[in-house]
Amino acid sequence: MDRIKFLNQLATSTCKYNFGAGVPPLEDYPVLNEIECYETFIKAYPNAPIKQYHQTDGFLGELGSHVFQEDGFSNVQASNIVITNGVQEAITLACWLFKNNTIACTDPCYPGLSDLVGLMGKTPLFLPEKDWISSLEKLPKGSLFYLSADFANPTGKRITLDERKQVLAIAEKNDFYIFDDATYRPFFLDHSLPSLVSLAPERVFHSISFSKILSPGLRIAMTHVPNTFRDAFLSLKANVSLNSSGFTQAIVGGWLLKNDFSLSKHLDAFKNLMRNKQEFFHAQHVPYAGGFFVEMTLQHPSIDLSWCAELLAKEDVAACPMSMFSDNLTLHNKLRLAIAKISLENLKVGFMKIHNFASS
Template identity: 25%
Template sequence: MSSHREGAFSWPPPADSVSSMPRTLSVASSPVRDLLALTSRPEVISFAGGLPAPELFDVPALRAAYDLALQDRSVLQYAPTEGNRALRALVSDRLTRRGLPTSDVLITTGSQQALSLVTTALLEPGDVVAVEEPTYLAALQCFQLAGVRIVPVASDEDGLDPESLRDVVERERPTLLYLVPTFANPTGRTLSESRRAAVAAMAEEHGFWVVEDDPYGELRYRGSAVAPIASHSDRTVYLGSFSKIGAPGMRLGWLRAPEDLLRTLVIVKQATDLHTSTVDQAAAAAYLSHNDLDAHVARLCIEYGTRRDAMIAALPSTVPDGTTWSDPDGGMFVWLRLPGDADSATLLREALNHDVAFVPGAPFFATTPDPATFRMSFTTNTPAEIEEGLRRLAKVLR
């Protein structure tokens, strides 16, 4: 095994090295991005990246949308920072039809940029950000770059624990709470309706902002949709994305926020990149105008639901006794914890020798990592590939 491969999973970086580095150099590389490079060999069955299945991209309709968009040469020109007017209206209408009344949005270069804009607008170095433990690791990177103090909030099978949040709020006075409340990355858990209302009430009472990151919410395979936190409180910034239901290569996201904050975020984006790709926005607007995205999402849910079921069914014969795992109603991920003092990063090295991969869980923790945890994505592989991949993994775990 090369030293590069072994070095990709050192988390967190040694405290003495971090303290001596500038803030931008002390943020660890994403192990998911490192893994994508390591698992590019075709023989590897990877459960690592949270990627949509490429064979399910709506390529003919997207090609036609780009052809239609390029009939107007202005889509190759500079454009307003706020985003394509037609696309903003279509996204706003879609959010409204899904139960979140929306008058306007800011189009961003993926929802990751939306999070960066919010971080720039709302946070100063030294501010406190509360996050569910564990949480999306790229959000942790974003907050680390901002020089804020990240405080974890405990969670269970139903998502973030409101009592733990109340304790953190009263003790730490956070400026912002970051959540992926629906089919969370990495756990796959969904915050219950009652807990969403409790989070919203606390935000109103204590004046902190809630950033509700919702890239997976439409990928539901069973059960009923739960209203967004943003429908309960104006202290919420709602982030959405075309990446999981459309195509991540287009790098299109959107941000819904109260009007005053939205104006501020437009100014922040002006200073960041002027505007998101004009031609990609125009193509997305053409696609949404001439195609039934709901029907496409329904097809994704059928296929991904089958893949989810294949992974859940194969886990008992894959993992050792005493292992626990989430049973998500949607999204892309299953979160597992091995018994005892197992180290998933060490096990990954052996798994790669068997041409199978997953993501060790430690990087998803803001403070004290649990090395026995790991995340697996079921969306990229067919049921037959999932079964073969888990047979390979069983040789390592059992």
């Protein structure tokens, strides 16, 4: 079975202990009243071209600039913000921009990047998990380096402030660019760290998704694109999707007006649920600081798709082998646990079931 089929199956699986799918737990968020948001937006922007074809970058640039400012990026340029059909479209456009250059990523990697690069007939350069910062030194000039600085999928890891500074210093010295997939950035449990784009706007594509914080049904993301690439990024988007939906942009715009441009203030109650899960993981000596994913290490040496299929059939537990996101042999004793949607009770029981299954 291929990994996309496996992930899609997990997304719709009704098993009791579901650590498989990274879907947002919309039922734990304040209800999104899309009609009210839409009306708020049209009151504030009565001339917005909601129903018409419109400029390719969308019509949320001004509101988007408040979002970036609220997140500590004071030098944001509204004209450099492009609305896309989710972060996935922004990744696609950025990779096409760099199609003749090296595209690198951390290992393991989000398949939406690595599979896309594969579809383009290229192979992404996977940087080794332990040594990835020094490996950046080898990237040729003009490369694109994809990462999620905050709570990556699949590892759940966040890079430190010191690591952010090191990455940017190497990018500046060796003249390459960075795509920071900020899909899980609002889900910090303690405090947020400065974004890469706020530290080096001309080096970084910073892409914010509304899928995990509001609803994937919106298909809206906003990306701050470095000045040098703005026009080329827009020409590509014009040929791929013309523009993003005016209707869902209006809903997002109204929601931002009603929520003071904060991407995380409405997540307070959800974060309290996640703090209880964090407490459990810390008691098990498993690191977790925010986001949707946890890396679980087991003694079992060969965790692959068929091991996980057996775990599902025998224990009613769904989880993904970390090897699914990598070619690296040393990841064969790890699982990716998606922990945002599962209840605390089921998380505790499911976690123990995995341990028992692995040692049986």
